[in-house]
Amino acid sequence: MAEGVVVTGMGIVSSIGFNVDETLHSLMIGKTGIGKISILETIHRDEFVLGEIKLTHQQLMEKLGVDLNLPWTRTALLGVWAARQAYQSAGLSKNSGKRIGLVSASTVGGMDRSELYYKDFLTDAIHKSHIDTHHAGNSTEMIADDLNIHDYLTTISTACSSSLNSIMFGARLLKHNLLDAVIVGGTDALSRFTLNGFNTLMILDHEHCRPFDATRRGLNLGEGAGYLVLERTSDAIAGKKQVIAQVAGYANANDAFHQTASSDNGEGPFLAMQRAVAKAGITPQDIDYINVHGTGTDNNDLTEGVAMKRLFGDHVPLFSSTKAFTGHTLGATGVIESIISILSMNIDKVFPNINFKEVIEEINFVPVSQLTDLNINHVLTNSFGFGGNDSSVVFSKVPSNISRS
Amino acid sequence: MEALIEKLKEQIIKQLNLEDITPADINEEDSLFGEGLGLDSIDALELIVLLEKEYGIRIENPKDGQKIFFSIKTMAEFIQEHQKK
Amino acid sequence: MMLAPTYIDGSGAVVPQPTVNQDKFLEEILEYNERFLQVVSPVYKDYIDVKLLRRMSKIVKMSIVSARVAMQQAGVDQVDAIMTGTGMGCQIDTEKFLNAMIENGETLLTPTSFIQSTHNTMGGQIALMLGNKNHNLTYVHRTFSFESALLDAMMMIAEKEAQKVLVGGIDEITDESWLIKTQIDYYKKHACKNSEVYNDLQPGALSGEGSAFFVLSADRSEKTYAQLKGVSTLYKPRSNKELEDFIKRFLVTSELGLSDIDLVIMGNNGDPVFDRVYEDLATGLLKTIPTGRFKHLCGEYDTASSFALWIASGILRHQHVPSTISQHPFKGRTPKNILIYNHFRNINHSLILVSTPDAS
Numbered sequence: 001m002a003e004g005v006v007v008t009g010m011g012i013v014s015s016i017g018f019n020v021d022e023t024l025h026s027l028m029i030g031k032t033g034i035g036k037i038s039i040l041e042t043i044h045r046d047e048f049v050l051g052e053i054k055l056t057h058q059q060l061m062e063k064l065g066v067d068l069n070l071p072w073t074r075t076a077l078l079g080v081w082a083a084r085q086a087y088q089s090a091g092l093s094k095n096s097g098k099r100i101g102l103v104s105a106s107t108v109g110g111m112d113r114s115e116l117y118y119k120d121f122l123t124d125a126i127h128k129s130h131i132d133t134h135h136a137g138n139s140t141e142m143i144a145d146d147l148n149i150h151d152y153l154t155t156i157s158t159a160c161s162s163s164l165n166s167i168m169f170g171a172r173l174l175k176h177n178l179l180d181a182v183i184v185g186g187t188d189a190l191s192r193f194t195l196n197g198f199n200t201l202m203i204l205d206h207e208h209c210r211p212f213d214a215t216r217r218g219l220n221l222g223e224g225a226g227y228l229v230l231e232r233t234s235d236a237i238a239g240k241k242q243v244i245a246q247v248a249g250y251a252n253a254n255d256a257f258h259q260t261a262s263s264d265n266g267e268g269p270f271l272a273m274q275r276a277v278a279k280a281g282i283t284p285q286d287i288d289y290i291n292v293h294g295t296g297t298d299n300n301d302l303t304e305g306v307a308m309k310r311l312f313g314d315h316v317p318l319f320s321s322t323k324a325f326t327g328h329t330l331g332a333t334g335v336i337e338s339i340i341s342i343l344s345m346n347i348d349k350v351f352p353n354i355n356f357k358e359v360i361e362e363i364n365f366v367p368v369s370q371l372t373d374l375n376i377n378h379v380l381t382n383s384f385g386f387g388g389n390d391s392s393v394v395f396s397k398v399p400s401n402i403s404r405s
Numbered sequence: 406m407e408a409l410i411e412k413l414k415e416q417i418i419k420q421l422n423l424e425d426i427t428p429a430d431i432n433e434e435d436s437l438f439g440e441g442l443g444l445d446s447i448d449a450l451e452l453i454v455l456l457e458k459e460y461g462i463r464i465e466n467p468k469d470g471q472k473i474f475f476s477i478k479t480m481a482e483f484i485q486e487h488q489k490k
Numbered sequence: 491m492m493l494a495p496t497y498i499d500g501s502g503a504v505v506p507q508p509t510v511n512q513d514k515f516l517e518e519i520l521e522y523n524e525r526f527l528q529v530v531s532p533v534y535k536d537y538i539d540v541k542l543l544r545r546m547s548k549i550v551k552m553s554i555v556s557a558r559v560a561m562q563q564a565g566v567d568q569v570d571a572i573m574t575g576t577g578m579g580c581q582i583d584t585e586k587f588l589n590a591m592i593e594n595g596e597t598l599l600t601p602t603s604f605i606q607s608t609h610n611t612m613g614g615q616i617a618l619m620l621g622n623k624n625h626n627l628t629y630v631h632r633t634f635s636f637e638s639a640l641l642d643a644m645m646m647i648a649e650k651e652a653q654k655v656l657v658g659g660i661d662e663i664t665d666e667s668w669l670i671k672t673q674i675d676y677y678k679k680h681a682c683k684n685s686e687v688y689n690d691l692q693p694g695a696l697s698g699e700g701s702a703f704f705v706l707s708a709d710r711s712e713k714t715y716a717q718l719k720g721v722s723t724l725y726k727p728r729s730n731k732e733l734e735d736f737i738k739r740f741l742v743t744s745e746l747g748l749s750d751i752d753l754v755i756m757g758n759n760g761d762p763v764f765d766r767v768y769e770d771l772a773t774g775l776l777k778t779i780p781t782g783r784f785k786h787l788c789g790e791y792d793t794a795s796s797f798a799l800w801i802a803s804g805i806l807r808h809q810h811v812p813s814t815i816s817q818h819p820f821k822g823r824t825p826k827n828i829l830i831y832n833h834f835r836n837i838n839h840s841l842i843l844v845s846t847p848d849a850s
Binding site: 042043044106107109114115118119121122125128131132135136137140141144145150152153154155156157158159165169172173175176192193196197199200201251252253254255256257258259260267268271385386387388389 | 588596604614621622624626629635669676
Binding site: 420421447450451458 | 540541543544545598599600601602605
């Protein structure tokens, strides 16, 4: 049971890059993926900016070379793209005799197609084949079929904290020896449904979002997918695998305060961070960098800040939100920021919280706003969501006696 | 003003699905949030849409809602001041 | 897979049959002749604060009632974790927002239905009601949803991260979601008598809805009436043999043989094409074991296996197999080990094993 779990592969696609290298490059040069809407068909095109992946549905299908006769959703396509990268980078293969599982997260599921065809579903159903792509597990099965995964699959949906929970659940499946390798992460495509939904909450910024800034007015939505391959430490060493990071600690807590708003004292976020650090067997002072949830909404950044102050006191580690790069990718955000956190740790640099200018008076601490050198051994990443679902994960650097990527 | 207040009460009951509450139960000066009717931030957003849909008044900053939606009376006063159509 | 002893101390269900505040255990059942089956609504106000009730759609209300009943039965007012499974989530609120968005051309939309369209609404609302700040997860993988929640709960207990876990499976049906799925023959297009559903020749299943929650416990107590021995899933078996091997392997890891199983509760749903998978097993690998069926009581929905677990654990509690679930009068021995087998269109297969509690 005390067996550790490590990351042996990664795959990512978002508005700042179509793979790990491109993502790292954008983060290093401070290039955001957020901009004018050109893919999503919406009446709000000129009103908001988004972190879109600039490929149409057709272009995505062609790029991935998938079977065009299958009913693809954008969510599934993005998922397949990132999951293939993770699978390959971990050197997985279907004839290895390993039990391989897939734990994926999604909040919108196949809504990107459902919202186009919904009225037709009710009448003639010319787009019949898309009726069954609506449910949240569809993208998981499309990915599993693409990679020929049979041993275990499931899908998690806890709003914006979804994919940190898939990392957590996957790690536990390994610890119980129910699988030998597990692909964990999440995928969410942009849809009119989510854009309009967040618009009704009046928490979308019309400009580029400014996480942890006093003048913040809300979030920018984005889309993307990310997956990690997790294996038991002993198996990874025995198999001479590249070991990218250790999954050291994780926790999930509920704020139990309100359906959408966080409690004033940030109880849920505080408990998630505190328990994740404890699970990692370290103290809060050991955390070198936090990739915060930092959506840019009034409520999130303030309460996340309050929770950080409660846990770290006067010694809040360096922190930044990278949502001004990618936008808030909902079900994918936890894993996308996990990958960003791991990259940050492995090159010993903190990526900047771009667009920050003015400190929030009530919490009075400042995110890292320039690319900064820092020796990072332990990184904490946060994702918080509606329904009070709050999650945190700690990744730790791989000891030098184990091969590093 | 009286008519507007009565109409507002009915519209609010309907929009917020306030079961078991009749217009007579709502005092126009009582606070809608907290102690009074016990509404919350989600209801405030619902009321913003109600103003736009029924009275053609758009509120851009949800923070403005706090003052406008203090009571039925403040809401009615705001509508009278801003109504264009 | 054997994890650690996991006991069932309480259960509650809201389904299309009378199950709340009933002394009798499925002795008489409601007969329907409908396109789909809907839950028998309890008096929600008896369980939920009226102020909160106004926003809740059916799926949230039935979750809360069944969770409360399960907790009452287990004699607990707090749990260490809350796991929910739902295949389709909050269909009423999703449809409301989606229709409004399409019909109003993305204007004049209100937030309530959007907020409540997320799949974790039930888990979140239960946490809110209990003031519960612990581990809270929602699984949303069709007929694996409830099974994933059960597995998570069993792992939590094995890890000693939790003593008591609240686990539930919930799905709701709406006119629109029913209509949509009749277009692809998932559901029957015409009304059908639930008592005769297994002989109905129309394509598709008789659809339904329901909610069932359980309090699982790490320790056996005077409240304990059943033991959850295992849960396992199989995705897209490539042959009948693979399915049979899956069942055999499951029993081996549960340290039981086929002859130890006293009853198999099967998920037949009236779809003539896919019910064959059950029939093949009932006349093949499992032919020596008495079988029961339950979807004529609740209809087909993604988390219907949670109601099967409610029935199975109820049989162990009452030491009696109700005639309403068995095809032939039950003549076997009083069940000690009950296997639940369910599948969705030969894609997602699952097994749950529940037994009388081990002496310990």
